[in-house]
Amino acid sequence: MIHMEFALEARQLKKQYQDKLALKGLNLQIEPGEIFCLLGQNGAGKSTTINLFLGFITPTSGAAYINGLEVATNQLKVKEYLAYIPENVMLYPNLTGLENLALFSSLAGFDYSPESLMQYLIEAGLPSEAATRKVGAYSKGMRQKVGIAIAVAKRAKVLLLDEPTSGLDPKASNEFSDLLLKLSSQGTAIFMATHDIFRAKEVGTRVGIMHEGELVDVLSTADLNANELENLYLNYMHA
Amino acid sequence: MKKFWILIKYEWLNFRADKGLLILVTLTLLAGLYGIYYGTTEVQRQQQNIAGLEKLTEHNVEELKAKYPEGTDAGDIGYYHSTFAVHHPDSWASLALGQRDVNPYYIKLRLLNLQSQLYDTENINPQKVLAGNFDLSFVLVYLFPLLIIGLCFNILSIEKEQGTLPLLLSQPISLPLIVGAKLTFRMLVVLGLGLLLSILAMIWGKVLPDGRVALWLGVVMLYCFFWFAVAFLVAALQKNSAFNAVTLLGVWLLLTIVIPALLNVYVSIKQPIPQALALTIQQREVVHGGWDKPKRETMDKFFALYPQWRDTTEIKERFVWRWYYAFHHLGDVAVQDLATQYKQTLLARHELVQKLNVLSVPVNVQGIFNAMAGSDLPSYVQFLQSATRYHDSLREFYYPFLFRQITFTPADFAREPRHSFSSAPDVDSAVNGFVKLLGSVVVVFGAGLLLFRWKTASVK
Numbered sequence: 250m251i252h253m254e255f256a257l258e259a260r261q262l263k264k265q266y267q268d269k270l271a272l273k274g275l276n277l278q279i280e281p282g283e284i285f286c287l288l289g290q291n292g293a294g295k296s297t298t299i300n301l302f303l304g305f306i307t308p309t310s311g312a313a314y315i316n317g318l319e320v321a322t323n324q325l326k327v328k329e330y331l332a333y334i335p336e337n338v339m340l341y342p343n344l345t346g347l348e349n350l351a352l353f354s355s356l357a358g359f360d361y362s363p364e365s366l367m368q369y370l371i372e373a374g375l376p377s378e379a380a381t382r383k384v385g386a387y388s389k390g391m392r393q394k395v396g397i398a399i400a401v402a403k404r405a406k407v408l409l410l411d412e413p414t415s416g417l418d419p420k421a422s423n424e425f426s427d428l429l430l431k432l433s434s435q436g437t438a439i440f441m442a443t444h445d446i447f448r449a450k451e452v453g454t455r456v457g458i459m460h461e462g463e464l465v466d467v468l469s470t471a472d473l474n475a476n477e478l479e480n481l482y483l484n485y486m487h488a
Numbered sequence: 489m490k491k492f493w494i495l496i497k498y499e500w501l502n503f504r505a506d507k508g509l510l511i512l513v514t515l516t517l518l519a520g521l522y523g524i525y526y527g528t529t530e531v532q533r534q535q536q537n538i539a540g541l542e543k544l545t546e547h548n549v550e551e552l553k554a555k556y557p558e559g560t561d562a563g564d565i566g567y568y569h570s571t572f573a574v575h576h577p578d579s580w581a582s583l584a585l586g587q588r589d590v591n592p593y594y595i596k597l598r599l600l601n602l603q604s605q606l607y608d609t610e611n612i613n614p615q616k617v618l619a620g621n622f623d624l625s626f627v628l629v630y631l632f633p634l635l636i637i638g639l640c641f642n643i644l645s646i647e648k649e650q651g652t653l654p655l656l657l658s659q660p661i662s663l664p665l666i667v668g669a670k671l672t673f674r675m676l677v678v679l680g681l682g683l684l685l686s687i688l689a690m691i692w693g694k695v696l697p698d699g700r701v702a703l704w705l706g707v708v709m710l711y712c713f714f715w716f717a718v719a720f721l722v723a724a725l726q727k728n729s730a731f732n733a734v735t736l737l738g739v740w741l742l743l744t745i746v747i748p749a750l751l752n753v754y755v756s757i758k759q760p761i762p763q764a765l766a767l768t769i770q771q772r773e774v775v776h777g778g779w780d781k782p783k784r785e786t787m788d789k790f791f792a793l794y795p796q797w798r799d800t801t802e803i804k805e806r807f808v809w810r811w812y813y814a815f816h817h818l819g820d821v822a823v824q825d826l827a828t829q830y831k832q833t834l835l836a837r838h839e840l841v842q843k844l845n846v847l848s849v850p851v852n853v854q855g856i857f858n859a860m861a862g863s864d865l866p867s868y869v870q871f872l873q874s875a876t877r878y879h880d881s882l883r884e885f886y887y888p889f890l891f892r893q894i895t896f897t898p899a900d901f902a903r904e905p906r907h908s909f910s911s912a913p914d915v916d917s918a919v920n921g922f923v924k925l926l927g928s929v930v931v932v933f934g935a936g937l938l939l940f941r942w943k944t945a946s947v948k
Contacts, residue, residue, distance in 0.1 A: 303654075324662070337651065340652060341650075342650065343505035344498070352498045353655065353656075353659060355491075356494055356656075356660070
């Protein structure tokens with residue numbers, strides 16, 4: 250069944266881990282150009298949701314769709330449409346930042362020139378002199394920037410982010426927010442799991458609150474300010 | 489396919505930057521080069537020794553010619569003249585010395601009883617046996633698996649442990665493609681090294697360029713595939729690197745040391761070999777008893793075997809050579825059944841090992857290499873049989889002189905038979921081993937594929 254209108258969609262998506270129901274029938278639609286921020290405590294089911302969209306785990310029931318294709322049955326095809334930045338970007342330590350980017354870009358089907366690759370790294374905030382050093386000597390923030398460059402260079406229709414600003418300094422975090430807004434304006438659908446309420450309010454089109462595997466609320470950020478969002482979030486967490 | 493080669497390219501970049509792996513490959517290369525040097529040097533040493541034996545025989549002949557310029561009783565010559573049965577190494581022996589270090593490759597022979605002479609040189613240096621041969625086949629059979637383990641123990645687990653697998657699998661590539669590319673790259677490195685060393689050894693050892701070239705290279709490739717299949721099977725369990733390393737080393741230990749040791753014990757119990765020493769002692773007792781037996785009784789027994797000499801003069805003297813050589817030969821005849829049984833038991837033991845080597849691929853492969861190089865146990869038994877025939881021909885040569893009492897002149901040395909034996913490779917046995925090896929690869933790789941498909945890949 251094809252759902253062309255949504256970049257991401259979850260239909261009654263469930264995931265059971267032995268005795269724990271990690272995701273309790275998630276229903277969600279995200280349109281192209283939308284930034285959806287998912288807030289929730291540790292263990293709320295945010296990463297499980299992302300892993301289901303990535304096809305890293307199979308749903309117990311229900312289905313996840315990327316660009317209208319069911320993830321579980323189109324594993325390779327859907328990965329052409331999505332890019333992913335994990336909380337802690339890990340790269341090949343014996344390769345340089347530039348080589349890592351070249352590897353992931355070429356696997357994604359892009360044959361960039363070294364100059365273009367360097368430009369992506371610089372735009373992601375990595376100094377050019379660092380780009381030719383081995384990643385083994387990088388800080389977490391520097392690796393994160395390479396991860397961002399990998400995602401951007403893929404020109405994906407869907408961007409899945411799992412705590413992407415973790416390890417970034419405030420300036421880099423702000424630059425990252427600008428980048429998300431720019432990608433969004435170009436039509437990229439962004440799904441971001443985060444603990445950062447203020448960042449979610451700043452960049453998000455909508456914010457979802459997940460609690461114990463359930464999407465308990467979805468709010469439009471245009472309708473509320475950061476403090477209201479924080480209060481709502483805390484209320485759910487203590488409910 | 490393009491993505492496959494992209495992965496190969498970056499495997500190369502990772503490999504190039506990994507000092508540990510470079511050291512491992514370099515050490516294996518050096519071990520291989522030393523193995524080639526060791527094998528060729530050992531074969532050259534044996535060839536030089538064999539060449540020296542010819543000079544020894546010539547020297548011995550010259551001495552006897554000088555001592556008996558007018559000729560003498562052939563019995564004197566038979567007693568004081570020694571010649572050699574020699575087992576020339578096959579041109580492939582430098583690649584797989586096999587049992588050429590523990591079994592004698594020449595036997596000093598006189599006209600006396602044969603059996604004690606055959607096993608005079610059976611004693612071996614136990615330290616030499618303990619150390620074994622460090623030839624190319626040793627490097628390929630025992631050290632190459634360690635190289636493959638070193639390269640493959642973390643083939644999949646490292647991606648999880650260094651955290652790169654999620655980012656990798658978020659690209660449009662499958663896990664089997666990643667594992668396949670990683671295995672292929674490592675195969676290229678290992679097979680490249682194995683084939684390079686093999687070809688170098690063939691050139692260095694000046695081997696005959698026959699069908700064995702393809703068979704050897706095929707065995708090297710299949711044997712490496714077997715260990716890659718083992719590594720793949722363990723990787724398919726999707727455990728951590730430490731577990732994989734310990735498991736693979738355990739398999740290596742089991743297949744190269746534990747099972748061969750157990751096989752050795754089992755075969756020794758199942759197929760005990762009578763000591764050649766016991767055979768020699770029994771023969772010596774018969775020979776020594778010959779001095780005390782009536783000459784007529786001895787000669788009647790001998791003439792029953794060689795009626796063509798029955799019409800020769802009756803022995804009245806206290807000592808004549810023909811009587812002496814007759815009771816020496818009767819000593820050989822007395823233990824003939826034991827000698828045959830000894831050789832048959834050796835071959836039966838070899839056959840038993842051939843049947844059981846399906847339990848240990850390294851034992852099978854070592855057997856293939858030895859069979860191809862003519863350095864295995866059947867080759868040695870063939871050499872013993874050839875030496876026996878040579879001794880027979882020596883007796884046939886000397887008997888007319890002894891029984892017709894013809895003077896042996898210096899000119900007669902030129903007509904004396906000489907021995908030369910080169911064992912033929914047992915290609916059939918090698919091909920059988922190859923088929924078994926192929927079966928092992930298919931079974932282990934198939935098990936790995938099933939396990940890989942059955943076990944759900946965990947990305948993190």
